[in-house]
Amino acid sequence: MDYKLNLGSWESIFAVPSELVDRHLKLAGGVQLKVILWVLRHAGEKFTVEDIAEFLSMQTADVRDSMLYWEESGIIKVCDGFIAPSETEAAEKGNQSVHTELKEQIPETTAEQNIGEVQQPREEQPQKTTRMISRPEKPDLKYLSRRMSESAEVVYLMQSADEIFGRPTSNNDKETLLMIHETDGLPVEVIVMLMQYAASIEKCNIRYIEKTAISWADNEITNLEAAERKIQQLTSGRNAAIMIQRILGLEEHSPTEKETMYGDRWINTWKFTNDMIRKAYEICVDTKNKYIPKYVDSILSRWFNSGISTPEQADAPKNKGSKNREKKSYEATYDISEYESTSIIDEEGE
Secondary structure (H helix, E strand, C coil): CCCCCCCHHHHCCCCCCHHHHHHHCCCCCHHHHHHHHHHHHCCCCECCHHHHHHHHCCCHHHHHHHHHHHHHHCCEEEECCEEEECHHHHHHCCCHHHHHHHHHHCCHHHHHHCCCCCCCCCCCHHHHCCCCCCCCCCCCHHHHHHHHHHCHHHHHHHHHHHHHHCCCCCHHHHHHHHHHHHCCCCCHHHHHHHHHHHHHCCCCCHHHHHHHHHHHHHCCCCCHHHHHHHHHHHHHHHHHHHHHHHHCCCCCCCCCHHHHHHHHHHHHHCCCCHHHHHHHHHHHHHHHCCCCHHHHHHHHHHHHHHCCCCHHHHHCCCCCCHHHHHHCCCCCCCCHHHHHCCCHHHHHHC
């Protein structure tokens, strides 16, 4: 009688580098881990990023970012679709034949970029330094990986981003968040508060967060107390902007940054009533045949500076002295000619 050990699923197994578990299991996101497991399962085969994306039902860009992460970390190397362990991994296993074969297949520039922890200069860097840029370059994946291995605070920031975004953040998102922390100087807790606010107003995207973070850094909003005050101001302005939409009978929508600014100014700062805002709106529509927030802002600004707070005062003639009264017995408190001189570009851009 013949006997056979029933290994079940153990009959087909593949190797996973110890470093992947020891170092990257807590650093890599869910997308990166799925991708590397698929790659290791198909080691030695030729495939494309599209093949991985199709099997895992992912976006091609996310797969490409994940592959770049594992290349930068030294776990894998890529050469014309051929995936293999890095030179370091092969050397640890004592497989000198694989080591020699990889060196023959991989271009020289790729081999240099994966030797130890030395980051070789990129060829395009000299060209980039000739351009005038307003911000430094974002950190690369290798630096991001190193910082996450060094700092529990940075790991917390990235994990918080995944939770707040409701999805695994991309490498580009992580690099931007790290830049906000280390270059713009915002503490991790302030960045987390900013992300939570962005999610609450349905603007949880990295572009909005980066733009807002730069503004906060420029205005020294760099602690929890200042961030909380700013968020209260922004929330109050958004509520005022939504109220203005209702006052004017406009279609309700998420207020833009300028609409929030106008709402905060007209209602919270200048304390105008519904009737005054509606009157300024009617003057704008009668004059311009459409609603232009900048135009309405000009009217309300004039009224505020003149101490006009009621529709009756807005309709009253100006007190401009006896000479002017002889020439004109009545003049509105809003100057149409002044508003007509408003830049057409500014008006249309609102």
